[in-house]
Amino acid sequence: MTPLAHVGHWYHSLLYAVPIVLIALALWWSGRRDDRRRDAERGAVPPQAPGGSGAGEDPEAGGRA
Amino acid sequence: MRKIAAAAVVTPAVVAAVPDAALAHGIGQRADLPIPIWLFAWGAAIVLVASFVALAVLWRRPVLAGLPSRALFSLPAVLEWLAGALGVGAFGVIVWAGLAGNQTATANLAPTAIFVLVWVGIPFASVLFGDVFSAVSPWRAVGRGVGWVAGRISGGLPSPIPYPERLGRWPAAFGILLFAWIELVWSGRESPSSLAAVALAYAVVMLVGMSCFGVEKWTRNADAFGVAFGLFALLAPLEWSERRCRLRWPVVGALRMPEVPGAAGVLVVLIGSTSFDGFSQGGVWTGASGLAQRLTDGFAGIGLAPEAAVQAGYTVGLVLVVAVVAGLYRVAVLGMARAGGSHPDAERLSLSFAHTLIPIAFAYLVAHYFSLLAFQGQATAFLVSDPLGNGWDLLGTASATIDYGILSANAIWYVQVAALVLGHVAALALAHDRALATWSDQRTAVRSQYWMLMVMVAFTCLGLWLLSAAAQ
Structure with a gap:
């Protein structure tokens, strides 16, 4: 492949993307942590009345300030 | 969330994972x-992250909207008329020079006046002194003058047609894209007479639009130059209203950007077209097997003439880079909407956070065109003395030359880096303040800005990457 043959010309361009990738990874990790915490909080709450299939999770989104 | 993350990583990474691009209009120093x-780029990213943390810790309620401003002075009405007359006169000279003068681009006033003094110089003046273009806009001056005369003669003009609110500022966004196309793609851009003809055609469109929809309504929404320069003026410490001048905090005026359809589009096109200007100077675009060559070959293969094929390829490149910038902003908006529990929704957030793009658009403009203004701007000295390029010396400055020693390459580079970093820090502050005003819960507001932070870092790294080849 021509691009690979010329890797010496462009590899350093990837260095400009490193901060973006690092922040994206941090965001992804933070999102997973929040999801886990939310799941744990749900598990600690007593079961709701029948009919709640998990669709009504919106109100607690801002409840952990 | 994963979809947004993937898009967020892939968009800038794809753009960055290609060979060096050179600074648009860079002067030949290293x-x-x-x-x-x-x-x-890494240092700039660290500055942005540190700024973000400082904002989150120290800035806990919206404050920008409540910052005071102070009345300074008022100007007499006659100055408004004089500024309008100056604008009409300057426009006339530029068009005349373009049509009647020497057709060598560097010898004629028209190309330098349009591409350097107006397109680059007025944004700098706007950020320093406020909306200077609305004072000197030739079509606005003519429109207002005609309205005034008609009012004196016949008691007034018929009421204008209501401007379609759904159209918003999209006509201005299209106009900026068209100007960028003329500047970066069109093969006739080197011809002063072609530029003058386009300028005349634009003025006619503006006058017709103003006569249909009213001077102020049309100017505020559809005049590409009026809208773009008016946005930059929102960053200025001087605010003008009805000839009264007020002193305010710099950048804070951005909060007053109208949240109308197309407002974000104008800024995305400004950033995207400047980015394409840099990108199109680099090896990945101009190389022997670069994207430009491949696109040109493709269009030639379907039967376009060589010149048309080149222009078609550049047109595709321009639109694609604008689309990449739009994609980055969309990532920030979708991320904010998700972090905020989809209330407000993404469309609402796209409008209410669009003002954060103003300092970025100006930072890109400084980074890409500062050296052009510093050097080619000096050509004004001899071009105004000999606007047609036929040997006149009206002001005695026709023998002036451009001094390339006034700024070193290092100085230019540090100005460019400082502009990019400061512009993005200002954008982060604007976004943080707006987030605090949007979500009452401070933690939600801060979380919503994670995505904005990433997009700001992406814009900064992209800007520095675009500049990198010129400085190496």
Whole structure:
């Protein structure tokens, strides 16, 4: 492949993307942590009345300030 | 969330994972920098992250809207008329020079006046002194003058047609894209007479639009130059209203950007077209097997003439880079909407956070065109003395030359880096303040800005990457 043959010309361009990738990874990790915490909080709450299939999770989104 | 994350990583990474692109309009010097250029990108990213943390910790309620401003002075009405007359006169001279003068681009006033003094110089003046273009806009001056005369003669003009609110500022966004196409793609851009003809055609469109929809309504929404320069003026410490001048905090005026359809589109096109200007100077675009050549070959293969094929390829490139910038902003908006529990929704957030793009658009403009203004702007001295390029010396400055020694390559580089970093820090502050005003819960507001932070870092790294080849 021509691009690979010329890797010496462009590899350093990837260095400009490193901060973006690092922040994206941090965001992804933070999102997973929040999801886990939310799941744990749900598990600690007593079961709701029948009919709640998990669709009504919106109100607690801002409840952990 | 994963979809947004993937898009967020892929969009800038794809753009960055290609060979160096050169600075648009860079002057042929090379900076002698103490560290590799990519380290500047890392340093800029660290500054942005540190700024973000400081904002989150120290800035806990919206304050920008409540900052005071102070009345300074008022100007007499006659100055408004004089400024309008100056604008009409300057426009007339530029068009006349273009049509009747020497057709060598560097010898004629028209190309330098349009591409350097107006397109680059007025944004700098706007950020320093406020909305100077609305005072000197030739079509606005003619429109207002005609309205005034008609009012004196016949008691007034018929009421204008209501401007379609759904159209918003999209006509201005299209106009900026068209101007960028003329500047970066069109093969006739080197011809002063062609530029003058386009300028005349634009003025006619503006006058017709103003006569249909009213001077102020049309100027505020559809005049590409009026809208773009008016946005930059929102960053200025001087605010003008009805000839009264007020002093305010710099950048804070951005909060007053109208939240109308197309407002974000104008800024995305400004950033995207400037980015394409840099991108189109680099090896990945101009190389022997670069994207430009491949696109040109493709269009030639379907039967386009060589010149048309080149222009078609560049047109595709321009639109694609604008689309990449739009994609980055969309990532920030979708991320905010998700973090905020989809209330407000993404469309609402797209409008209410669009003002954060103003300092970025100006930072890109400074980074890409500062050296052009500093050097080619000096050509004004001899071009105004000999506007047609036929040997006149009206002001005695026709023998002036451009001094390329006034700024070193290093100085230019540091100005560019400082502009990019400061512009993005200002954008982060604007976004943080707006988030605090949007979500009452401070933690939600801060979380919503994670995505904005990433997009700001992406814009900064992209900007530095685009500049990198010129400084190496």
